[in-house]
Amino acid sequence: MSPLTGYLLLSALIFSVGLAGALTRRSAILVLIGIELMLNAANLNFIAFWRYGPNPQALTGIMFAIFSIGIAAAEAAVGLGIILAAYRHSKTTELDQMNSMKG
Amino acid sequence: MTMSPIQQADQFFVTSQHRFVSYLPAEFQSLTSAILSVIAIVLVFALLFAITTVLERKGLGRIQNRYGPNRVGPAGFFQPLADGVKSLTKEDLVPRTADQMVHFLAPVLLVTAAFLAYAVLPVGRNMVLVNLNAGILYFFAVGSLVELAVFMAGWSSRNKYSLLGGMRAIAQMISYEVPLVLASVVVIMAAGSLSTVSIVDMQASYTGIWPHWFVFTPWGFAGFILFMIAATAESNRSPFDLPEGESEIIAGYYIEYSGFKFALFFLGEYLGMFATSGLAITLFLGGWAAPFSFLTWIPSYLWFFAKLLLLIVIFIWIRGTLPRLRMDQLMSFAWQFMLPMTLFNLFVAGVWHFMPSGIVRWLVCIALLVAPAILLSRSLKQGKKFAVRHYRFAE
Amino acid sequence: MTVTFLILAALTLAGTVAAMAMRNLIHCVLALTLGFAGLAALYLLLGAQFVGFTQILVYVGAVAILAVFVIMMTQSAIPAMQSIFSSFWVAGSVVAAAVFAVLAWAICRSGFASQVLPPVEAAVHPIGDALMHGYVLPLEIMGLLLTAAMIGAVVLAMHEKRRTP
Known part of the structure; x- marks a missing residue:
């Protein structure tokens, strides 16, 4: 197995764990964290392909990872803000209890 | 390669490490040299911690018109030994409801993170553990682990005061991390490098007898002051020591720690202070470079530690002089003064870079820094009346 | 496939799985920081120093702390006794497992050449x-x-x- 395959398999595993968490957990915060994990898995792919790709001087993979980290930070800030606002309305962060559209 | 006696004294530790390592088989050499450097860092800064505690207690004693420790050893200078024995032999109490694992990990993580930061600090010529390409980024990345450790300590104790102290500490550290990073960005801009070693190398030359330290420019001076204020807040020292304000929340996030774990917290806090002071020296005060060209015969590591001790003395002096801030004052100072000033400083550094050198550049840059400082402090003061307060003492 | 890679991969996976499976939300976030730190170490192993340190600075220093703050503001100290998983957890896990199976199949089929590359440093x-x-x-x-x-x-x-x- 080549090193690249190892990294890609690890990244696929992290992605699936994040997906499983986002789909099965009841807490909205953990769903957000699961999404962050999926983004991180994609970052690992970018870096691995940059390292083992044909043209590492181009830095494209690094650039994608940097921008992806920035976007993930923005997403986390807004997502957690939304969770706080939702908590004020429904007094819970459990997703299956947030089932009413009325504030 | 032959070296003059001055160079030999300067490179004494480097050459003796090389000599020691060269006796070993080739496969162990790099590992052994790394381990030796780590041991040296741990020992030297732990010793510095011991010296600082004595200095601080005696200095504060002088400032507050009392003696301070004077019983153990000559003039009380063996006090840290007694403190160490005391903290090692004390009972290690853990609250019954505490989260045992997290409660145990918090001080360990704190001290580890504090020691990790020293890896990129050049304490002398050729005396740095790793010359990382992104050294300053590494320093701040490791520094952010401290916040996590503080949170773990505050949360795992299951004590409302420690929780409040932890929340305060994190809010304060996050707020002041922004100006801390932005204040160091000016130097990164001027040096064009994130590597601590090349930043010091840039400052280690002289015009006449005067050094090229970044602190001797308007933006460098303002950056240094802002950096030191933010560093005081980052290391939770007076006047920013609200997380452990004993009049409100007893001891903050480490109430429930006793014995050796408490000593670890103490150690971690001081190590963090030394590390940020070391970074300030590296960024603004020329690192290990001598202040005048005719003093370069003194070994470089001595200069680094002399500057470090000077900054520590300033920290102690400030602690003995200024009263503690209120939480809202702390926050509004961070966001309404520190952050805009560091951004202005970035702008001024750009102006300085693009203007022709001369007296005009100095005047323009100083004006560009002083005007916003005055305006911002006015707006902070707005609506509050300052007058001499008259206290009535119980007689 | 060096020993370093295997250790770091195990650490990262342990952190992420624990983050998704533990009951106490704070423990979840602490495990998550372990996973993030492991990922940062993997980036360093790949020679991407800048991204690795940015990862620690952003995720451990900011995102984890932010998540912890929100948890403290929204949760009571005692975790609820009911299940931590939602009612359709079976379907969710099946979907995740299926996604992993497809990805792993695609990766193993594509057969990347295992040529030895000179170390790159960004x-x-x-x-x-x-x-x-x-x-x-x-x-x-x-x-x-x-x-x-x-x-x-x-x-x-x-x-x-x-x-x-």
């Missing part, structure tokens, strides 16, 4: 150059996005003033 200087020249528009958009996100988060998290007393 120095900070070329990254800065690229950000300031080729990627300057994305960088500006990024700044705009972060500013908008900051304002949005502040507006969302601020207390709404009651209109009627």
Whole structure:
């Protein structure tokens, strides 16, 4: 197995764990964290392909990872803000209890 | 390669490490040299911690018109030994409801993170553990682990005061991390490098007898002051020591720690202070470079530690002089003064870079820094009346 | 496939799985920081120093702390006794497992050549150059996005003033 395959398999595993968490957990915060994990898995792919790709001087993979980290930070800030606002309305962060559209 | 006696004294530790390592088989050499450097860092800064505690207690004693420790050893200078024995032999109490694992990990993580930061600090010529390409980024990345450790300590104790102290500490550290990073960005801009070693190398030359330290420019001076204020807040020292304000929340996030774990917290806090002071020296005060060209015969590591001790003395002096801030004052100072000033400083550094050198550049840059400082402090003061307060003492 | 890679991969996976499976939310976030740190170490192993340190700075220093703050503001100290998984957890896990199966199948089938490459190191200087020249528009958009996100988060998290007393 080549090193690249190892990294890609690890990244696929992290992605699936994040997906499983986002789909099965009841807490909205953990769903957000699961999404962050999926983004991180994609970052690992970018870096691995940059390292083992044909043209590492181009830095494209690094650039994608940097921008992806920035976007993930923005997403986390807004997502957690939304969770706080939702908590004020429904007094819970459990997703299956947030089932009413009325504030 | 032959070296003059001055160079030999300067490179004494480097050459003796090389000599020691060269006796070993080739496969162990790099590992052994790394381990030796780590041991040296741990020992030297732990010793510095011991010296600082004595200095601080005696200095504060002088400032507050009392003696301070004077019983153990000559003039009380063996006090840290007694403190160490005391903290090692004390009972290690853990609250019954505490989260045992997290409660145990918090001080360990704190001290580890504090020691990790020293890896990129050049304490002398050729005396740095790793010359990382992104050294300053590494320093701040490791520094952010401290916040996590503080949170773990505050949360795992299951004590409302420690929780409040932890929340305060994190809010304060996050707020002041922004100006801390932005204040160091000016130097990164001027040096064009994130590597601590090349930043010091840039400052280690002289015009006449005067050094090229970044602190001797308007933006460098303002950056240094802002950096030191933010560093005081980052290391939770007076006047920013609200997380452990004993009049409100007893001891903050480490109430429930006793014995050796408490000593670890103490150690971690001081190590963090030394590390940020070391970074300030590296960024603004020329690192290990001598202040005048005719003093370069003194070994470089001595200069680094002399500057470090000077900054520590300033920290102690400030602690003995200024009263503690209120939480809202702390926050509004961070966001309404520190952050805009560091951004202005970035702008001024750009102006300085693009203007022709001369007296005009100095005047323009100083004006560009002083005007916003005055305006911002006015707006902070707005609506509050300052007058001499008259206290009535119980007689 | 070095020993270092295997250790770091195990550490990262342990952190992420624990983050998704533990009962206490704070423990979840602490495990998550372990996973993030493991990922950062993997980036360093790949020679991407800048990204590795940025990862620690952003995820451990900011995102994890933010998540912890929100958990403290929304949760009571005693975790609820009911299940931590939602009612359709079976379907969710099946979907995740299926996604992993497809990905693993695709990766193993594609057969990347295992050529030995010289070690690459992304120095900070070329990254800065690229950000300031080729990627300057994305960088500006990024700044705009972060500013908008900051304002949005502040507006969302601020207390709404009651209109009627």
